[in-house]
Amino acid sequence: MKIFLVNPSEKSFLNDAGDRVPLGLGYLVSYNRAKFPQHQFKIYDLNHTDHNVFLNEVLKEQPDYVGISASSPTLYQAINLNYSIKAISKNTKTIIGGCHPTVHPEATIGTFNHTIMGEGEIGLEELLREDETGKVAYSRRIYDLDSIPFPARDLLDMSKYNMKQNGLRTATLITSRGCVYSCNFCSNDVMGKIFRQRSPENVAAEAKELKEKYGYKALYFVDDNLILRLDFVNKFTPLMKQIGLPYRITARADAITDDKVKQLKDSGCNIISFGVETGNQNQLNICNKKETLEEMLNAAEICRNNNMDFKTFWIVGLPGETPDTIKNTLEFAKKVNSTTSDFYLLVPFPGCEFHKNPAKYGITIKGENY
Numbered sequence: 001m002k003i004f005l006v007n008p009s010e011k012s013f014l015n016d017a018g019d020r021v022p023l024g025l026g027y028l029v030s031y032n033r034a035k036f037p038q039h040q041f042k043i044y045d046l047n048h049t050d051h052n053v054f055l056n057e058v059l060k061e062q063p064d065y066v067g068i069s070a071s072s073p074t075l076y077q078a079i080n081l082n083y084s085i086k087a088i089s090k091n092t093k094t095i096i097g098g099c100h101p102t103v104h105p106e107a108t109i110g111t112f113n114h115t116i117m118g119e120g121e122i123g124l125e126e127l128l129r130e131d132e133t134g135k136v137a138y139s140r141r142i143y144d145l146d147s148i149p150f151p152a153r154d155l156l157d158m159s160k161y162n163m164k165q166n167g168l169r170t171a172t173l174i175t176s177r178g179c180v181y182s183c184n185f186c187s188n189d190v191m192g193k194i195f196r197q198r199s200p201e202n203v204a205a206e207a208k209e210l211k212e213k214y215g216y217k218a219l220y221f222v223d224d225n226l227i228l229r230l231d232f233v234n235k236f237t238p239l240m241k242q243i244g245l246p247y248r249i250t251a252r253a254d255a256i257t258d259d260k261v262k263q264l265k266d267s268g269c270n271i272i273s274f275g276v277e278t279g280n281q282n283q284l285n286i287c288n289k290k291e292t293l294e295e296m297l298n299a300a301e302i303c304r305n306n307n308m309d310f311k312t313f314w315i316v317g318l319p320g321e322t323p324d325t326i327k328n329t330l331e332f333a334k335k336v337n338s339t340t341s342d343f344y345l346l347v348p349f350p351g352c353e354f355h356k357n358p359a360k361y362g363i364t365i366k367g368e369n370y
Contacts, residue, residue: 001039001128002063005029006054008074008081009046018047019163020172023222024098024120025069026151031121031142034149036128043155051081059088067095067124068112072349072370075100075107082112095127102190103351105136118190119177121148141191145177145198150206158214165248166270171216175203175232176223181252184288184361185277185315187351197232204239211245219247227251233260237267246270253299254291261306271339272303273311279332280325283318286361288353293332300336312338317346319354319361 005025010017022045029041042063044054058066066085070078082094096108097116105115115136116123123139142148163170176197179188210216226249227233240247248271249264256272264272276296278284284291303310314329333341348354348363349370358365 001036002042002061002065003032003039003128004042004044004058004061004063004066006066006068006081007043007045007047008068008070008077009051010074011047013073016163018045019161020220020222021151021153021156021158021161022069023151023172023174026153026156027148028067028120028124029152029155030149032124032128033152035125039128041152041155043152045156045160048157048160055084055088058085058092062089063092065093065095065128067097067116067120069098070096070100070108071098072100076369079108079111093131095124097123099187099190100350103187109136118192141177141194141196143194143196145196146202150209153214163220165218165220166246168218168246169216170218170220170248171210171214172220172222173203173206173210174222175226176228179224180228181290182288182353184286184353185318185346185348187349189351195228197229200232200235200239203236204243207240207243207245207247211243217245219245221247221249224250225252225255227255227260227264230260233263237263239267240269241267244268248273250274252291254295256299256302258302258306261302261308265306265308269308271309271311273313274299275313276333276336277313277315278318278325279329280320283320283325286319296332296336300338304337309339311340311342312336314341314343315346316343319363 005028007022007025025043029043033041046054068078068081078096085092085094093113095114095116096112097120101108101115102117105117108115114127116139118139119141120139121142123137176195177191178193178195180193180195207219210219246268249269250273253274277287277289281293300310316326348358354361354363
């Protein structure tokens with residue numbers, strides 16, 4: 001059986017699109033390849049493979065399944081790709097998965113043969129064991145993340161993935177799934193609220209592989225809050241120090257402590273990113289962020305005291321935004337004084353509270369083309 005998995009192009013809306021491996025598809029393949037060694041899996045990243053080249057591969061190979069991962073911005077590209085596949089390979093069954101189909105499956109039902117919601121590994125396994133055409137399946141979560149093999153990077157041309165961090169070729173990896181928080185601008189519908197994290201030893205083994213097998217010079221952990229658990233940090237940092245690569249993490253401000261940052265710094269971490277969002281406590285409360293402006297300033301001070309570079313994220317256009325609140329945010333950003341800052345306009349994506357109940361927050365959803 002032939003199974004193609006596809007990552008749509010993100011070039012129309014992302015700078016440096018394609019600089020990082022599609023980890024989700026890599027995990028889908030690594031998990032299911034172990035279950036079905038007799039099947040042939042391929043990954044196509046349309047950030048690097050031309051759309052028509054991919055369709056020629058479908059025409060030539062006539063795969064049994066093509067699975068497409070769709071976020072809200074790539075949904076319509078995925079739907080159009082589905083129609084193109086059906087036109088040239090009548091017997092190929094198509095599967096849609098990813099963030100958007102999980103939170104809004106109605107957008108894909110009837111278009112694709114299958115919709116997989118949530119984490120996709122077990123959902124794809126069950127589909128390949130017993131195909132029920134038209135089924136919408138919510139994939140059960142995996143709680144032992146160490147049981148999933150490392151992403152199938154061997155099926156990708158790794159020379160094309162060249163994110164730069166302080167000028168160094170950087171690989172991405174992730175240690176955890178799930179988020180215990182419920183920020184109103186975000187959605188945890190895909191990964192759920194139960195936080196699960198790989199063992200430090202398992203993470204370090206992957207980091208070592210990225211250094212020795214693929215030649216990466218730096219790492220970027222794309223977890224939302226890698227340092228949530230102190231026991232993980234205590235075991236993780238000595239292992240990372242042995243590997244000897246600089247790395248970047250993301251965390252919540254209220255998880256940043258002097259002890260953790262000292263350990264991170266000593267083990268090679270050179271950038272910590274965290275979301276501040278706004279300089280107005282009322283807006284933070286509306287976001288259900290469960291943090292205070294004082295905690296943001298404290299996190300910034302801890303980073304500075306430990307000579308740790310830090311990056312902050314901000315959202316413009318939150319509910320209650322006025323010229324005065326924007327001015328407050330800019331003034332607060334000066335107080336935080338991060339090494340770098342990214343400002344974004346609020347986009348209430350499907351799945352988040354702001355999208356589910358826009359009127360409650362004075363938001364008008366004018367269209368669904370993201």
